[in-house]
Amino acid sequence: MLLRRSSLIKSPFLRLFSATAAEPKMNLDDFRTIETNPTKHSKEHIGKYYQIDDTIRKKLFAHGGIPKKYEKQIKTFNESCLMVRPQAIEIIDFIKKTDFSKPTVRYVLYGERGAGKSMTLAHLAHYGYVNDFCLIHVPYAPDWYKRPKECGLSTIHEGMIDIPLECASWLIHFKLQNIDLLTKIDAKTSKTYDWSKREQTPAGSTLIELVDHGINRAKYAADVIAALIDEIKIASTAGKFKTMVLIDGFNSFFYEKTRVSVDKKARRWPVTPDKVTITQPFINITNYDWCNGVCILTVDIIGMLGWDRESNLPRYLLGKEGFEHLDPFVPIKMENYDDLQFNSCISYYVNRRWIQNTEKGFDQELKFMSNSNPYKLMELCNAL
Amino acid sequence: MLLLKNILQLTKFSPTILIKNYSQYAPHYIDPIFKKQEQDNLIQSGEVSKIAFLPIKAARNNDTSSVFHDHRVSRMVNYIMKGGRKDLARKLMSETFERIKRIQIERYHKSKTDEERSKLILNPVQILHMAIENCRPVLMVTPIRRGGVKYQVPVPISEKSSYYRACKWLVEASREHDRKTHLPEKMAFELLDASNNTGRVVKRKQDLHRLCEANRAYAHYRWN
Numbered sequence: 255m256l257l258r259r260s261s262l263i264k265s266p267f268l269r270l271f272s273a274t275a276a277e278p279k280m281n282l283d284d285f286r287t288i289e290t291n292p293t294k295h296s297k298e299h300i301g302k303y304y305q306i307d308d309t310i311r312k313k314l315f316a317h318g319g320i321p322k323k324y325e326k327q328i329k330t331f332n333e334s335c336l337m338v339r340p341q342a343i344e345i346i347d348f349i350k351k352t353d354f355s356k357p358t359v360r361y362v363l364y365g366e367r368g369a370g371k372s373m374t375l376a377h378l379a380h381y382g383y384v385n386d387f388c389l390i391h392v393p394y395a396p397d398w399y400k401r402p403k404e405c406g407l408s409t410i411h412e413g414m415i416d417i418p419l420e421c422a423s424w425l426i427h428f429k430l431q432n433i434d435l436l437t438k439i440d441a442k443t444s445k446t447y448d449w450s451k452r453e454q455t456p457a458g459s460t461l462i463e464l465v466d467h468g469i470n471r472a473k474y475a476a477d478v479i480a481a482l483i484d485e486i487k488i489a490s491t492a493g494k495f496k497t498m499v500l501i502d503g504f505n506s507f508f509y510e511k512t513r514v515s516v517d518k519k520a521r522r523w524p525v526t527p528d529k530v531t532i533t534q535p536f537i538n539i540t541n542y543d544w545c546n547g548v549c550i551l552t553v554d555i556i557g558m559l560g561w562d563r564e565s566n567l568p569r570y571l572l573g574k575e576g577f578e579h580l581d582p583f584v585p586i587k588m589e590n591y592d593d594l595q596f597n598s599c600i601s602y603y604v605n606r607r608w609i610q611n612t613e614k615g616f617d618q619e620l621k622f623m624s625n626s627n628p629y630k631l632m633e634l635c636n637a638l
Numbered sequence: 639m640l641l642l643k644n645i646l647q648l649t650k651f652s653p654t655i656l657i658k659n660y661s662q663y664a665p666h667y668i669d670p671i672f673k674k675q676e677q678d679n680l681i682q683s684g685e686v687s688k689i690a691f692l693p694i695k696a697a698r699n700n701d702t703s704s705v706f707h708d709h710r711v712s713r714m715v716n717y718i719m720k721g722g723r724k725d726l727a728r729k730l731m732s733e734t735f736e737r738i739k740r741i742q743i744e745r746y747h748k749s750k751t752d753e754e755r756s757k758l759i760l761n762p763v764q765i766l767h768m769a770i771e772n773c774r775p776v777l778m779v780t781p782i783r784r785g786g787v788k789y790q791v792p793v794p795i796s797e798k799s800s801y802y803r804a805c806k807w808l809v810e811a812s813r814e815h816d817r818k819t820h821l822p823e824k825m826a827f828e829l830l831d832a833s834n835n836t837g838r839v840v841k842r843k844q845d846l847h848r849l850c851e852a853n854r855a856y857a858h859y860r861w862n
Contacts, residue, residue, distance in 0.1 A: 330740050332747035607743050610761040613675075613705040636739075637732030637762070638706060 283605065285598035287338070292381040295338050295346060301595040303335040303602055306380060314383055317427040318393030319502075320376050323632065331606045337595065339370055341586050342377045348584070349381075349548055354496060357542040360580050362504070363552040364568050365588030368629020371552040374588065375500050378550055382498035387548075388486060389431045390539060392424070395503040396557035399512035399527060407516055408531050410477060415514055416531045421475030424532075425468045428482075436462050441489045447481050449474045461485060476531035483535040490546040497547035499539050504551035505568075507533050508576030511559050537579065551580070591626040599631065609638050663695050670697040673707065700724075708763050710770060710801075717805045718821075730822050735762035737826035759833070769832035773804035773839045777850040782859045791859045792850035807839045808832065 287302040289295060295304070311320075311334050320328070328334045345361055352359060363371045372394075382389050398420050408416040429436075443464060447455040453471070455464055461482065468478030490497040506512075511524045527533045540549050553571040555563050564570060568585055569577050591599060600617050603609045609616070616638075624631040668689060671677055680686040700712050711731065719727035742760045749755050759765055779790040795803070812825035831837025 326740070330743050330747075332744070607746060607760050608739070610739070611706055611763070615674075616705045619705055636736040638735075 283601065285601040285605070286335075291384060292342075292346065292377060293384055295343060297340075297343060299338045300340050300343060301337065301592075301598045303337050303598070306334045306336060308334060310380065310383065314379055314389075314391075314431055315376065315393075316430055317423060318397075319372075319379060319391060321372050323629075324373065327608075327632070331608070335602070336373060336377050336380075337370075337599065337602075338377070339374050339588075339595070341370075341588055342374045342381075344586065345374075345378060345550060346381055352548065354546045357545050358499075358547045358549055360540060360542070360549040360551065360583035362568050362580065362583050362585050363550065363588055364566055364571070364585060366566050366590075366627070367555060368627050369588035369590055370628050371554065371588050372502050373628075375502055375550065375552060378498070379500050382500070383431070385496075386435055387496045387498035388435055388490065390428070390483070390486065390497060390499045390501075391431060392501040392503075392536065393427070395501055395536070396506040396554070398532060399506050399509070399514055399530070400559070402514050405514050405516055408476070409473065411531060413529070414531050415516060415525055415529055416473075416476055417514065418472040418475055421479055421532055422469055422472040425465050425475055425478065425482075429462070429465050429469070433462070435495060436460070439495055441485065441494050443481075443485055444488055447477075449477070455481075461489075476535075479532065480535045480538075483539050487539065487544040487547075491544045493546055495546075499547065499549040499551075501536060501540070501549075501551045503554040503557040504540070505553040505571040505573075505576060506557040507537055508573045508579075509558055510573075513559070540580065551583075591628060591631070596621060596626050596631075599628070603635055609635055611638050664693075667693050667695050670694050670701065672697045672701045672703055674703050674705075710767055711763060713801075714766065714805055714809075717809045730825075733822035734825045734829065735766075737822055738762040738765055738829060741826065741830065762829075765829055765833045769808065769829045769839075770801065770804045772832050772835050773807055773843050774800040775803055775843050775846050776800070778803070778846060779849055779853060782856075784859055789856040789859055790849065790853050791856045792853050793860060804839075804843075807842055811837075811839050811842075 285301075285303055287295075287299050287304050289299060290304055290307065292304075311328075341363065348359070348361070363374060365371055379389060379391055398417060402417045403419045404417065406416050406418070408414040441461050442458045443455060443461070444457060446457045447464070449455070449467070449471070453467070453474075455467055464478060464482055464485070468475040468482070486497055489495065507527050510526055512527055512530065514525045514530055540551065553566075553568050555566055555571065557571070568580075568583075572580065597617070600609070600620065604612060620631060620634055624634050671680065677686075680689075700715075701707070715724065715727045715731050718730055739760065739762055742758055742762075742765075746755055746758050746760060749758070759768070775795065777792045778795050780793050781788045782791045783789075808825070808828055811828050812821055815821065815824040828837060828839060832839050
């Protein structure tokens with residue numbers, strides 16, 4: 255009798271103990287889905303982990319895009335899995351229903367720290383890549399203003415400050431993400447760009463040539479970005495390809511302080527982002543004066559410098575100017591895990607052996623301590 | 639005089655008796671049982687009725703009923719702690735565990751056969767326990783003066799003291815790192831080494847045992 259009863263008890267964690275990593279790579283656990291194509295993700299996949307192919311991951315996120323701590327997890331777990339969050343599904347649904355002949359729709363992801371904004375953006379970048387969108391992906395905009403590698407006065411635009419290394423590395427990132435698409439289509443520059451007396455990009459050269467010029471000549475990288483984004487706007491309005499703009503930490507373009515400065519003595523008089531040459535193109539691309547594209551932006555409280563973090567809401571983070579620039583947009587709140595997602599996350603961690611102590615009630619304790627916040631949960635599980 | 643009177647009055651009326659080291663609690667107070675598992679065990683075995691009406695000491699603030707609480711770990715945190723900065727010590731300890739896990743789990747997922755996998759211990763707390771067990775000395779030497787000469791005399795040590803020594807050695811070994819590595823990184827390696835019965839701390843224990851063995855001729859100085 256006892257034996258029969260114990261076999262009838264169906265606790266999710268009883269099953270977990272027997273789960274071993276020796277199972278085949280694509281097993282059908284409750285918390286996994288074999289659907290690796292984000293286009294086909296729908297409501298039934300919410301809360302499940304899907305695997306990104308390693309080659310795609312290296313192409314899309316070689317220069318950032320997945321938060322560093324999660325990169326570490328990927329290395330440890332020996333597989334790159336993302337959870338399908340309802341917000342991502344919502345945006346994918348919206349994109350599928352969008353009429354692309356109308357001006358671009360702006361989506362703004364907001365939510366508390368560690369709720370999964372950047373990870374959702376990574377998921378959407380994957381969606382964009384699979385669906386042949388031209389990706390304009392900024393892995394983390396605040397990095398440009400918080401820790402620039404090299405700042406100098408711009409030689410081309412008077413009174414502006416240039417961060418050439420960041421500009422050039424973004425161009426490398428752009429090229430790596432879009433090389434497949436750009437070789438497929440015939441997007442040509444619409445006009446001649448004169449960089450200096452000897453250097454110019456003639457009208458009718460490909461976008462790859464334009465990008466290559468910026469990579470080779472970091473001095474002109476900021477102007478190349480401006481030119482590239484203009485060209486992309488023209489090309490996608492003409493219907494040559496669809497464009498997906500993904501910017502993490504968009505609010506830093508409108509934050510009044512940066513750590514960019516030409517000489518260290520001048521740090522007391524900080525430079526505002528609009529004085530930095532890289533800012534304008536990305537504000538330009540998030541405007542609504544073009545079509546055949548979609549903008550997905552996140553606003554992030556960590557994008558601020560740290561002494562005035564008060565609210566997570568877009569109006570506070572973007573400020574008046576930024577809010578009016580984006581208005582009208584679709585705000586989407588990143589929530590913490592609900593029960594389904596939380597359980598699936600715990601099951602995933604247990605399956606990957608990340609949680610070693612599975613005494614009775616451990617999940618409830620973790621839930622209480624992390625408040626189901628994904629990042630806090632990950633931090634808490636580090637030592638278990 | 640007045641003070642003495644006050645103290646006398648205090649001892650007269652307070653339920654505690656002033657004893658050595660000024661313990662807050664009278665000797666008949668029992669230690670708190672704060673872990674849920676232990677409480678359940680007591681209830682099941684019926685022993686709870688024996689202590690139901692005994693006065694119990696208040697639990698310390700690091701004694702939690704969390705399922706992740708481990709006595710050995712919380713002691714280790716105290717040994718790492720400097721200047722009362724427990725928050726930092728706890729952070730270092732958890733980072734050590736994280737590093738151990740990363741090393742072990744990466745090995746686990748990369749190993750191809752089940753046999754290799756089953757050999758690996760992934761639980762960092764278990765590794766800590768094993769490391770401490772492997773580092774515990776049985777004997778130690780104490781200087782005793784006989785005829786104007788100090789002899790290093792081997793003496794057995796208590797269980798508690800041996801645990802203390804093992805933990806202290808592990809922490810000391812972890813503190814000896816170059817400028818670029820941090821304590822958790824070094825400690826993770828030390829713990830993994832010690833759990834395999836290799837490494838500097840285990841060697842230190844063996845050296846001590848060897849010294850005791852060499853000085854066995856002085857052992858009788860303990861008594862006369």
